[in-house]
Amino acid sequence: MIRxxxxxxxxxxxxxxxxxxxxxxxxxxxxxxxxxxxxxxxLFVIAGFISIFIHELGHAxxxxxxxxxxxxxxxxxxxxxxxxxSQFTRLQSFLVTFAGPLVQIILGIAxxxxxxxxxxxxxxxxxxxxxxxxxxxxWALLNLIPxxxxxxxxxxFAVMGPKRRRLALQVSIGVAVLAxxxxxxxxxxxxxxxxxxxxxxxxxxELRNFR
Numbered sequence: 001m002i003r004x005x006x007x008x009x010x011x012x013x014x015x016x017x018x019x020x021x022x023x024x025x026x027x028x029x030x031x032x033x034x035x036x037x038x039x040x041x042x043l044f045v046i047a048g049f050i051s052i053f054i055h056e057l058g059h060a061x062x063x064x065x066x067x068x069x070x071x072x073x074x075x076x077x078x079x080x081x082x083x084x085x086s087q088f089t090r091l092q093s094f095l096v097t098f099a100g101p102l103v104q105i106i107l108g109i110a111x112x113x114x115x116x117x118x119x120x121x122x123x124x125x126x127x128x129x130x131x132x133x134x135x136x137x138x139w140a141l142l143n144l145i146p147x148x149x150x151x152x153x154x155x156x157f158a159v160m161g162p163k164r165r166r167l168a169l170q171v172s173i174g175v176a177v178l179a180x181x182x183x184x185x186x187x188x189x190x191x192x193x194x195x196x197x198x199x200x201x202x203x204x205x206e207l208r209n210f211r
Contacts, residue, residue: 173203
């Protein structure tokens with residue numbers, strides 16, 4: 001377990017974060033037989049850490065601007081910025097949530113620009129910048145899907161407000177199922193469709209208990 005403070009924000013990195021990032025970087029064991037491939041995996045892990053940390057830092061710093069006292073946890077399936085005891089207006093909640101994908105997209109674009117314009121970079125550093133750009137753009141766009149508890153779903157709830165939460169849950173379920181079907185048809189892995197269907201189930205359970 002790694003703990004430190006960044007800009008006054010407590011940060012915790014759990015061991016499984018590194019394990020999952022290494023598995024993703026290795027293609028779940030398909031590579032890693034040579035020193036170059038091991039270096040590539042290590043650089044992928046570093047790129048993943050920077051990208052996801054920047055995402056959560058965007059949430060945390062924006063929340064701190066609104067007088068919240070955030071902390072960040074990087075865990076096995078990404079990260080979370082939490083704001084215990086804080087209350088945001090709907091606009092503030094939207095902005096705090098949107099800040100994470102926004103800064104991550106900026107990071108991704110900056111990495112692509114550096115990759116395109118900088119000359120004389122080593123193959124390893126070019127690979128690092130490529131990973132940083134790809135992870136940042138993919139993670140940000142994934143989180144903008146309007147499915148709760150993804151950032152997009154939280155932004156949807158902030159826009160629609162508590163009086164329309166039932167409708168927001170219905171939209172979230174529909175989008176999650178549609179996203180899962182689309183990912184399956186396009187044959188883009190199996191994990192993401194499973195996650196989308198799980199999110200749909202979570203939203204359905206909340207909808208059933210909605211009063």
